[in-house]
Amino acid sequence: MAAIDFSAIPRSALPALLQAAPKAELHLHIEGSLEPELMFELAQRNHIQLSYPDVASLRQAYAFSNLQSFLDIYYAGASVLITAADFEAMCWAYCQRAAADGIVRAELFFDPQTHTERGIALATVLEGLLAGIKRAERELGLSLDLIPCFLRHLSEAEALQTLQALEPFREQIIGVGLDSSERGHPPLKFARAFAAARAMGLHVVAHAGEEGPAAYIWSALEDLGVERIDHGVRCLEDPDLVAHLRQQRIPLTVCPLSNVKLRVFDKLQEHCLPRLLDEGLMVMLNSDDPAYFGGYLGENLRQCFDALPQLGAEQAYRLLRNSLEASFATDADKHTWIARLDACFLAAAGQSSR
């Protein structure tokens, strides 16, 4: 392949290119894709009373001061999910939006304990999500996999019980993650649960360095053995960590609109994304909880390229390519998608693909 001449791609061409080019989403909580309209529909169907009278007032409540203020509302929202059909509807709705954004691969987080604690069987959750996934693979041509996450505000014993409950579904998941309230819950707390997951041959990832310090990123790498860091934006506070992340090519699944909504950064213009790219880190964009944070992956890309004039065609290519490379898809699939990505950028630069 000819080297892509990024200087030949004008900034005005980027929105269409970012939209059309193949990309992966690696940090998406499927419960965070539950839009208020569907939430109210499911609440009515399941005879559940929400704390807000209508969609408009619920949306108004989406003004968060930090991660915990969001999580309180997010867990309450998930309480409308009761039957497999509910999980399927939520999953299918996300997949349609993902396909419209040019996503070819998505690795979906879900929180088993958020549902089992309410008496919903893990089998029901998985039956619904897998039905949505199968439909999206068939009708939209997406490549999808599931990553259950342990809730870090709960104990390690509960994480181990959850892992045990997941064992019958081993072939339906590709990895495990760690999410929920970060501060006060260092990764080390889950060292045995992650060792057990690795022993099952599962991929392992963890949220770290979103609100928590750079030390939590080190701990996720060293104590849990994670392959990717979810968020990780606070790595910049530790130059040794930045050097390590660069040398080891550890992916950081960065979520800019989430970071602004949860007040990690005051505004997108102040987001550290350009610095992370300048440091040569393997970053890509993700939507995290798009129904709550004001946009899906396409919107994250659009708003970042609008707000950050330092980003151009080369950075756009890097972000998309990193997303595909950092995925847990097969090498053959990654190769196919990267060839398509290259063809998109070569065409935009007016170069031939051959």
Ligand SMILES: Nc1ncnc2[nH]cnc12
């Ligand atoms: N951004 C986030 N951080 C931690 N836990 C989460 N669960 C859902 N979204 C999350």
Ligand SMILES: [Zn+2]
């Ligand atoms: Zn997240």
